[in-house]
Amino acid sequence: MLGxxxxxxxxxxxxxxxxxxxxxxxxxxxxxxxxxxxxKDEIISTGYFRHSVPHRATVTEITAAIYGARHYFSDVDVIVDIGGQDTKVIDVRKNNFIINDKCSAGTGAFLEFVANYFKIELNELGRLHLKAERVPDINNTCGVFAISEMISQLVAGYSKEEVVAGMHYAFARRIAFMVPQAETVVLIGGTVKNEGLVAALREILGKKILIPGEPQIINALGALKSYI
Structure with a gap:
């Protein structure tokens, strides 16, 4: 069997x-x-296209995230799943969740947008963040407004590295707004591989942050764990 x-x-x-x-x-x-x-009978599917692939059973991304995160952290309070098109904040204690899927703000797509603006690879954002000496105050994480803020901060004399860090903090603030009071927060999803974003989240959330060794495969693992 596989997830x-x-x-x-x-x-x-x-x-x-x-x-x-x-x-x-x-x-x-x-x-x-x-x-x-x-x-087909060996596959438990989840994700956006879970119904479009061969499967024995399907599992929602919320259920998959809970089972996957608990495989590594049995005492998890809240899971933050930062995906390409949406971000899900799951309160495991109360069995409820919030999804940000209205626009790219607070999702992996937004960080891809930032990387494209600077004509760099997505995985370079974290490295640039760690080189920043200052962090400009950036408030918008939506499309045209974000570009306008990036340009304004560059004109004001901030470096590319510093503007990237500012965007990470803006992103982190948007996510933090969704996170309930909790002792332990587990971060999952491919976007969590961005060490700059994680550093910003750690500072802004001020909570115990846990990250699995490979955060991108947690939902696949959770789909499997929910069935076996």
Missing amino acids: LDVGSTTAKMAAIEEGEVKYRITSTHNWRELVKGMG
Whole structure:
């Protein structure tokens, strides 16, 4: 059996072999590579396209996130799942959640937008953040307004590194607004690989932040764990 998370931009597969989690990640349109040789009855799917792929059963992303996060952190209070097109904040204690999916603000798509503006790779944002000596005050994380703020701060004399850091803090503030009072927060999703964003979230949330070794495959693992 395996868990298959087919999201808006990437597809993730997770299986448990001899007690060890095995996984693979690819782009969404190449999801078939992850299940080659597997039968429909061996796949538990989740993600945006969970109903569009062969499966024995489907699991919502909320359920998958809870089971996946608990595999590593049994005492989790709140899960923040930062995806490409939305961000989900799940209060495990109360079994409720909030989803930010109205625009790209507070999602991986927004950070991709920032990277495209500076003509750099998405994975370079975290490195640039750590080189910033100052952090400009940026308030907007929506489209045209964000570009306007980035340009204004560059004109004001802030470096590219500092503006990237400012955007991370603006992003983190938007996420923090959704997070309830809690002792422990687990961050999951591919966007969490951005160490600059994580640093901003740690500072703004002021809570105990936990991150799995591979945060991008947690929902795939959770889909599997919810069934077995």
